[in-house]
Amino acid sequence: MTNTDAHDPQRTTGGDDHRPARRVVVIGGSLAGLLAAQALAGHAGTVTVVERDRYPDGPGHRSGVPQDRHTHVLLESGQQAMETLLPGILDEMREHGARRVGTPGDICQWQNGRWFRRTPATTHFLSASRGLTDWVVRRRVLAGSRIETVQGAEVTGLVGDARRVRGVRLRERGAAAGRQEERVLEADLVVDASGRSSRAPAWLAAIGAEAPHEERLETGLAYSTRFYRAAAGVADGAALGVYIVPNPDQPLGGLLLPLEDDRWIVTLSGLRGSEPPTDEAGFLDFTARLPHPLLHDWLRKAEPVSAAHGFRGTANVRRRYDRPGRRPAGFLATGEALCAFNPIYGQGMSVAALSAVALQDALADPRRTPTTHRVQQALSAAARQAWDISAGADKNMPGATGNVLRPRAVDRPADWYMKRLQERACGNPEVGAVFRDVLSLIAPASALFAPAVARAVLFGPEPEAPVEPPLQQETPAA
Numbered sequence: 001m002t003n004t005d006a007h008d009p010q011r012t013t014g015g016d017d018h019r020p021a022r023r024v025v026v027i028g029g030s031l032a033g034l035l036a037a038q039a040l041a042g043h044a045g046t047v048t049v050v051e052r053d054r055y056p057d058g059p060g061h062r063s064g065v066p067q068d069r070h071t072h073v074l075l076e077s078g079q080q081a082m083e084t085l086l087p088g089i090l091d092e093m094r095e096h097g098a099r100r101v102g103t104p105g106d107i108c109q110w111q112n113g114r115w116f117r118r119t120p121a122t123t124h125f126l127s128a129s130r131g132l133t134d135w136v137v138r139r140r141v142l143a144g145s146r147i148e149t150v151q152g153a154e155v156t157g158l159v160g161d162a163r164r165v166r167g168v169r170l171r172e173r174g175a176a177a178g179r180q181e182e183r184v185l186e187a188d189l190v191v192d193a194s195g196r197s198s199r200a201p202a203w204l205a206a207i208g209a210e211a212p213h214e215e216r217l218e219t220g221l222a223y224s225t226r227f228y229r230a231a232a233g234v235a236d237g238a239a240l241g242v243y244i245v246p247n248p249d250q251p252l253g254g255l256l257l258p259l260e261d262d263r264w265i266v267t268l269s270g271l272r273g274s275e276p277p278t279d280e281a282g283f284l285d286f287t288a289r290l291p292h293p294l295l296h297d298w299l300r301k302a303e304p305v306s307a308a309h310g311f312r313g314t315a316n317v318r319r320r321y322d323r324p325g326r327r328p329a330g331f332l333a334t335g336e337a338l339c340a341f342n343p344i345y346g347q348g349m350s351v352a353a354l355s356a357v358a359l360q361d362a363l364a365d366p367r368r369t370p371t372t373h374r375v376q377q378a379l380s381a382a383a384r385q386a387w388d389i390s391a392g393a394d395k396n397m398p399g400a401t402g403n404v405l406r407p408r409a410v411d412r413p414a415d416w417y418m419k420r421l422q423e424r425a426c427g428n429p430e431v432g433a434v435f436r437d438v439l440s441l442i443a444p445a446s447a448l449f450a451p452a453v454a455r456a457v458l459f460g461p462e463p464e465a466p467v468e469p470p471l472q473q474e475t476p477a478a
């Protein structure tokens, strides 16, 4: 379990550092917190998840996860990681109605002025409401006897000093909160999984430690999402989804996907100044401004089954806990508390799962003492590729702001290469497959530069791609 040793660059304390943690507290019981708890359960005496909400009984909305009203796809890497942590979880999700959607075969996807050819799928993502995903995961994780929850309680600070964290302070929420004293929950290890608005940097400063440097890149992207039932016959149509991918020249996005219970979810996106509306007429009108009327036509015939909800606050934020600093032993950050992404790339849940696997692996590694610093490095590494994709693409978006915008010498040729690659991904199934594998976080970014891909990108002509949405899948070549 996480401790410090003589070689730990963060080692600032002695005493009980070599003993495994007996008590772990995880701050935040959303996906990153629950999956981290699952990874920790085999390595600690008790794991307590402190969650400020009270969990709903079923797959309902939760105010602590306001983004749960919006599209949440689980990438292939996230599926694999969840299955590693909770064997059988994917079957469970599908039994409850989660849909397996193949790309490019099942989707009409517009990108850079072209439609992707609908050749047979090479990767699949899971499409389910966020409430369903959370509920299935939560039931499985909390079924074990080693993980307990304190619900309806908010962590308000850390206990300890710059050398070692020894627990958290928490306060009950709700009607009686005014009369409630703060209490302390002692722990040998505290894991911050409280999401993108984590207050851990301030809590660390309050105990005399150093807050992490924060990298930030923001496009002002806003979402508006509404649930629907498809018009009769449409649900049986040839495509399982429509995706209009925004880019620097065309910053409006639209996504239609099937969900459990015969529902469909439509998420619209726009950058600062062209945020999608949440009123009935405005929502529909926005789809008429997309580069093709496919989604607009679908919506006009469909039956809305919810109001539209908006979401802002989608900046990429990376807290550099991996960098040296005066930081205490016994404190880790994971999930969006560590690294939050522009949601348009659909990565956060997958990174939460990949991070939990990285945590499990780091704790089980017989060759190295899992010091705080080493385990934090592993968690930060698990988020790196997703960050490079998200921040890398967003820096070219109009009006992007932040402290990681400074162009580097390598950016120009890399941007040129990526533009050519994307132009070829729609019409060249091999290039498209590698592109999707990298975006799904199942292949490293270096796969984009493999000889066959590089040849097609550097020397190949831009292949033909449909100019109208391909309403039927292509049949596989014999």
Ligand SMILES: Cc1cc2nc3c(=O)[nH]c(=O)nc-3n(C[C@H](O)[C@H](O)[C@H](O)COP(=O)(O)OP(=O)(O)OC[C@H]3O[C@@H](n4cnc5c(N)ncnc54)[C@H](O)[C@@H]3O)c2cc1C
Residues within 6 Å of the ligand: 027, 028, 029, 030, 031, 032, 033, 050, 051, 052, 053, 063, 064, 065, 067, 070, 071, 072, 073, 074, 075, 153, 154, 155, 156, 193, 194, 195, 196, 223, 311, 314, 334, 335, 336, 337, 343, 344, 345, 346, 347, 348, 349, 350, 351, 352
């Ligand atoms: C609009 C939108 C769309 C998204 N779409 C996708 C997608 O398609 N695919 C995907 O993989 N990801 C997506 N994401 C990202 C995804 O929602 C997160 O990555 C995922 O929820 C994991 O985050 P988390 O567990 O770190 O934090 P969160 O889910 O934000 O949860 C933080 C938890 O901590 C609790 N908490 C906070 N402070 C305290 C405190 N002081 N004390 C106790 N509890 C506390 C909260 O109540 C909450 O339960 C999207 C995000 C947004 C905003």
